[in-house]
Amino acid sequence: xxxxxxxxxxxWEKAEGGRVHCLLCPHGCRIAESDVGLCRVRQNADGSxxxxxxxxxxxxxxDPIEKKPLFHFHPGAGILSLGTVGCNLACAFCQNWTxxxxxxxxxxxxxxxxxxxxxxxxxxxxxxxxxxxxxxWYEFVLExxxxxxxxxxxxxxxxxxxxxxxxxxxxxxxxDAMNVDVKSMGKEFYRELCRARPEPPRRTVEIAYEAxxxxxxxxxxxxxxxxxEDEIAxxxxxxxxxxxxxxxxxxxxHPDHQLAEPPTPTETLTRAREIAVKKxxxxxxxxxxxxxxxxxxxxxxxxxVVVRQGFQVSRIAVKNGRCELCGGxxxxxxx
Numbered sequence: 001x002x003x004x005x006x007x008x009x010x011x012w013e014k015a016e017g018g019r020v021h022c023l024l025c026p027h028g029c030r031i032a033e034s035d036v037g038l039c040r041v042r043q044n045a046d047g048s049x050x051x052x053x054x055x056x057x058x059x060x061x062x063d064p065i066e067k068k069p070l071f072h073f074h075p076g077a078g079i080l081s082l083g084t085v086g087c088n089l090a091c092a093f094c095q096n097w098t099x100x101x102x103x104x105x106x107x108x109x110x111x112x113x114x115x116x117x118x119x120x121x122x123x124x125x126x127x128x129x130x131x132x133x134x135x136x137w138y139e140f141v142l143e144x145x146x147x148x149x150x151x152x153x154x155x156x157x158x159x160x161x162x163x164x165x166x167x168x169x170x171x172x173x174x175x176d177a178m179n180v181d182v183k184s185m186g187k188e189f190y191r192e193l194c195r196a197r198p199e200p201p202r203r204t205v206e207i208a209y210e211a212x213x214x215x216x217x218x219x220x221x222x223x224x225x226x227x228x229e230d231e232i233a234x235x236x237x238x239x240x241x242x243x244x245x246x247x248x249x250x251x252x253x254h255p256d257h258q259l260a261e262p263p264t265p266t267e268t269l270t271r272a273r274e275i276a277v278k279k280x281x282x283x284x285x286x287x288x289x290x291x292x293x294x295x296x297x298x299x300x301x302x303x304x305v306v307v308r309q310g311f312q313v314s315r316i317a318v319k320n321g322r323c324e325l326c327g328g329x330x331x332x333x334x335x
Contacts, residue, residue, distance in 0.1 A: 007054035007139055009042050011167050020049045024138055025088045025163050026200045038195075039136040041086035051139050052086075056106040057114075058099045059083040059131045062121070064311040068158050069286055071296060072247050073177040073214050074125055074334030075306055076313035079156060080118045082109075083131025084140070089160050090195045091183070093222060093259040100132040111144040115151055126154035126176070135163040138171070145174035161201030168207055177214035177333065179249075180205050184219075184226040185234045193225065193259070206242050214333050216247040218286070221268060223253070223261045232272045240279040245299075245331045248280055252287035266291055281331070300328030306335075 015021040015030050022029045022037050029037035031044040041053040063081045065074055087100035094100055118127050126148050129141050134157050145155040157178040182201050184190060190198045209215045219235060221227050239246055250272045252264045269285045273293060276283040285293025289310060296306035296318075303325050307315040317324040318335040 007051045009049040009051045010139055010142075011164070012042075012049040014047065018044075018047055020044045020047065022049060023164060024167050025135065026197065027088060027162075037088075038090070039086045039088040039133070041084075041136055051137075053084040053106070053137055054140050055108055055110050056084050057082055057109045058085050058104050058106045060109070060117075062124070063128065065125060065128075065156070066308060066311040066313065068128060068130065068156060068179050069218065069249050069284070070156065070177055070179055070214075070216055071249075071284060071294075071306070071308070072216060072282065072332050073156070074154070075296075075316055075332065077125040077334065078121070078123060079125040079128045079154075080114075080121075081128045081130050082114060083129075084137045085132060086136050087133040087160070088136050088162050088196075089133070092193045092257060093220070093253060093261075094257045095254075096131055097257040111140060111147055114144050115147045118148065118153060119151060124153070126156065128156040128158060130156075130158035133160055133162070135159055135167070138167060142171055142174070145171065149174050159204070161204035162196060163200070163204060165203070165207060168204060169211075172208060172211050172213060175208070175213055177216075178208055179216045179218055180208070181218050181220070182235065182239075185231060185238065186226065189226055202238065205239075205246070209243050209246060216249065218249040218251055219272075220251045220253050221264045221272060222259070223264055223268070225261070227264065227268050227272075229271065229275060232275050236276045236279050244279060245281050247282040247284065247331075248276055249284045249286045250276070250293075252285070254287070269293070296330070296332075298323040298326060298328055298330055301326035305330055306332075 011023040013021050019030045036043045043050050061081045065077045154176040161180040190196045254263045273283050281299035294308040295304045298305045305317040318330045318332045
């Protein structure tokens, strides 16, 4: 992909010995001439940091917003979803590893073309930057997100949250909603399975929530790694301390890429939800279609206000952020 590195990257500085110091994410890669960072898409070319995935897409799809998953942002809407290649984590359980951990094929798409495609469907909400890690597609995402806002549409990030505070704050004014993977509260989990640290994703959630972005959190529950009740309780306690109205999705793991643990028992997911609903207003179960974990309950009357099946919404009893059954406030943007 080195021949594609025509765009100078943002957030870097020169370092000793002809290296460049990438400042985009907490890895802080110091990259030698012709080498790439841990994300594999930012390269030192003649002492300048270049983006190798700028204007390159690997996947283009029209998705329901619920697939992100985002359950509290314009429920029932459709959104254009774009992905590229690479990731700044190396998760052994990655379920999109063919584009995040390997060099799959891409095609050219400019920001202008992305916006025009987004505008081609009158009922389209905007663009979701997803499938791989959008923060390492930073230059394209920032450029496109600005144009999407100018067109009166919405931007969504589906992210691991592994980004430095400066770049995050620069992009946030153009981000309307994000789902952040908080994979575990434990250092061992992040170190052994992701080659990273647990604190940066949590800080991303905190900063985005404080900035007024609609934030939802996903936790992939993996047997023998992050499924103990004390670990679930620690995650819930932290998230409730940020905002009890942040939706939390417990997602079922299945074996993929390099990890061969068995699929998450449904009983584990049910128990995780039981722990979480004591302190959080909105808790869901994902990747399982036969559990009662997709519907939204009013945090006041506890009656169902949004009915979902799969990624389809069949009923919404929320209007202007209020439950139509009891009048209580329900955190729901676009309903």
